[in-house]
Amino acid sequence: MINFPRHACRYAEQLAAECEQFRLQLEPDVREFDEDDDYSADPFGETDEASGVHGLKQRFEDRVLVMTSDSCFMNCRHCTRKGILESADVVRSDEELQDCLDYVKSRPLVRDVLLSGGDPLVLPDDEVLRFVEAFASLEQVDVVRLCTRAPCVNPERITEDLAKRLRGCGKVWVNTQFNCAGEVTPEAAAACARLVDAGIPVSCQTVLLAGVNDSADAMLDLFSALQRARVRPYYVFQCDPVAGISHFRVPLERAKEIAAECADRIGGLALPRFVADIPGSRRKTPIEEL
Template identity: 40%
Template sequence: MLLSGGDPLTLPDSQLDFLLSSIRRIPHVEVIRIGTKVPAVLPQRITSRLVRMLKKHHPLWMSIHFTHPDELTPETRAACTQLADAGIPLGSQTVLLKGINDSVQTLKELYHGLLKVRVRPYYLYQCDPILGSSHFRTAVSKGIEMIEGLRGHTSGYAVPHYVVDAPGGGGKIPLLPDYFQGRLQGGVVLRNYENRLFRYPDYECGNAPE
């Protein structure tokens, strides 16, 4: 079950507690997720009282929206640390925005900073084609370029899933650089992050080594 925007953490503690308690009573709901930007823009909202209340509703996960490493202020770092110390698994969601975070170095700095406060980079979103956003949108190839520039050049924990939210309710569709190059002599040809090619035995082929 996902609680999302508006932003659930802008509710008073009592209302949020009521919502979470009500959801927790639904038998088939196993995990509750909260989508929020609050730790990045209003870290003072993450109080000891709020965290104690959230702990009552485990298993509870939190997806925090981050855009740029400049958001990782000391206050935001402290807020994330407080949530992580409460046993709440934290992930990040980032929208790829032209002129703001569409460089490998910027994303790497953001993702390294997030990992230091126990926030796992999870989604890098292609900017949706909504009215008034054309100046922020990049080509889809730019997003693939970002993943290509991260994969193999930093920890795998710092490489998110690059996804397009398909229109018409199609859901999130992941996009990756094309590391599969074809088949050759009973194996598959794979390309690594340095553009080197390797043949890997395909054990579905009859002539692959045992």
């Protein structure tokens, strides 16, 4: 039985009833209890306070991640933060936000700020804008990335007014997640259109999930649907080595086959990079290098 979080909306429940590939991402599975030494609850050390700043994580020299929320519209069973989200350090007070701004200012190479969680859009618009405007006001910051699955799972959350206010900051890019073509419904496409029409670039990060989208046909359907919605397919990720999600992991050789077949069958503008996020690595690693 699916456990919808309190921020889930009726739309997501309906989508789960109608789209099996979406439902499979949400249904608990007994295999989540499988133990594997290669998987851990926090493979990227996100619960460490390595940066020394509450709610701010830095793994790469040009970008930082700011935790804006510890809740989400979904409980995706493949979520990278599934075991750590509820206890995550979240930036809430003005003082904590100022500490994050000071950190960025002290690192001139940082040019890209990811607002993540959970989902930043569980917050009211004014709260979202508080984060966006604060980081966009820093001259060194070129991009404020809003990482949200709202276009897919709560399209009504993307109002014209929100899109217009985000556009007003001049630096916002939206990174979203669609994992199958069935998720790109007319409602979801309309939500993406509200962002794109306002002038906000929208990119998609897909997760390669066994039993959900692990075929070239499924991926190509998705990439085409995204392109019709004017969303750039950006990355396809191998599942992260997070405890409790190993049953979603697609074997590397199979992932490479899917990536190669996609490259043979669709033009570059609709073709994302197939990558793996490897703990300790200083970049996302193209799977053909693994």
